[in-house]
Amino acid sequence: MTTKQKILIVDDDANIAELISLYLIKECFETETVYNGEDAVKAFASFQPDLILLDLMLPGIDGYQVCREIRKESQVPIIMLSAKGEVFDKVLGLELGADDYIIKPFDSKELVARVKAVLRRTFVQPPQRPSAVSPHQQHGEYVEYPDLIVNITNYSVIYMGHSLEMPPKELELLYFLAASPNQVFTREQLLDHIWGYDYAGDTRTVDVHIKRLREKIKDHQSWALTTVWGIGYKFEVKR
Numbered sequence: 048m049t050t051k052q053k054i055l056i057v058d059d060d061a062n063i064a065e066l067i068s069l070y071l072i073k074e075c076f077e078t079e080t081v082y083n084g085e086d087a088v089k090a091f092a093s094f095q096p097d098l099i100l101l102d103l104m105l106p107g108i109d110g111y112q113v114c115r116e117i118r119k120e121s122q123v124p125i126i127m128l129s130a131k132g133e134v135f136d137k138v139l140g141l142e143l144g145a146d147d148y149i150i151k152p153f154d155s156k157e158l159v160a161r162v163k164a165v166l167r168r169t170f171v172q173p174p175q176r177p178s179a180v181s182p183h184q185q186h187g188e189y190v191e192y193p194d195l196i197v198n199i200t201n202y203s204v205i206y207m208g209h210s211l212e213m214p215p216k217e218l219e220l221l222y223f224l225a226a227s228p229n230q231v232f233t234r235e236q237l238l239d240h241i242w243g244y245d246y247a248g249d250t251r252t253v254d255v256h257i258k259r260l261r262e263k264i265k266d267h268q269s270w271a272l273t274t275v276w277g278i279g280y281k282f283e284v285k286r
Contacts, residue, residue, distance in 0.1 A: 051077040052166060055096035057087040057113065058128065059105050063151075067100060070155045071162065084108035088116050096123060098166055100158075103129040103140070111143055118144040122214050124165045128153075134251060141255040146216060164243075190225045192284070193269045197222045206264055213263065216241060220256050221264070224272065224282035233279040253280070 054071050058064040059082045068078040079094045081087050084105045091099065099117070103110035114125055127140045130151040137148045146165050149158060187200025196205040199222045204211040213221075219241050224232065232240075234250035242252065257280055261272055273283040 051075060052097040053077045053079070053094060054162065055087070055090055055094055055099045056080045057082075057084070057090075057099065057105065057110070058102040059083060060102075066155070067158065070159055074159055074163075076162075082106075084110070084113045087113045091117055091121075091123075098124045098126065098162060100162070101125055101127050101145075103127055103131065103136070111139065114140070114143045114145060122212060124215075126161060126165060134249065137249070138251050138255055141252055142258070144214070146214065190222060192225065192267070194267055195225075195264070195270070197225055211263060217256055217260055217263075220253070221260055221272075221282075224280065225270075228270075228282050228284040231275045231278055231281045237279065 054076050056064050056067050056071075056078055058067070058080070061082065064080045064082065068080055071078050079090055079096070081090045082105075084107045087099075087101070087105070088108075090096075101110045101113060105113070108116075110127060110129070114127070117123065117125065122144075124146045125144065126147040126149060127145045128149050128151060129136060129140075140148050147161055149161060187198060189196055189198035189200065194207050196203075197218065198204070199219070202215060202218055204213050204218060204221070220237065223237070223240055234253045237253045238250055257272065257274075264272070266272070269285055271283050271285070273281050275281055
């Protein structure tokens with residue numbers, strides 16, 4: 048028997064939350080609904096969802112703070128829902144660790160498609176202690192450089208000899224750049240390759256994810272994530 052994937056819905060509008068739940072149940076997901084930020088944090092711990100649909104405008108602690116709290120301990124996918132469509136709001140949500148951002152009102156089919164797309168790209172790994180990892184244990188498709196291995200088959204990163212936890216989109220972006228060393232990609236090209244042509248975000252999404260990668264992976268004497276001013280980014284291999 049296949050275990051249903053679990054979606055936590057956080058929205059203070061009971062009607063919207065119920066509609067979202069009905070859409071997802073129809074698609075064979077298991078759902079739980081809460082209506083404020085405090086209950087969202089509690090439900091995350093008890094329900095252990097595979098994905099969270101998180102409204103930003105909540106009573107009590109808002110969706111941004113809920114995202115911060117969850118990101119302290121988990122990389123569970125988060126899709127933010129908001130009537131606020133300004134670029135600033137989208138970028139802030141992505142910087143806090145959201146995987147996608149949907150503007151209200153939204154089409155039910157689009158919502159379900161976004162949920163499925165994010166879940167497809169997510170590989171949930173059990174928590175690992177930062178113990179040393181042998182590079183010879185790699186299987187599948189991966190790129191390897193001094194002190195860095197990025198495996199796209201099992202969605203793992205080994206940096207400086209240790210496993211590094213990384214959300215799927217960051218890993219996919221790192222792998223794509225590292226698989227084509229010294230090739231310059233525009234932000235538009237990276238957005239198309241990693242997020243897809245139907246993604247509703249803008250090129251600042253790429254900048255946010257590059258920034259998060261640089262916080263985790265520092266420039267190496269043999270390679271670096273390099274900004275090509277006025278164009279985009281490249282994975283520079285120093286010869």
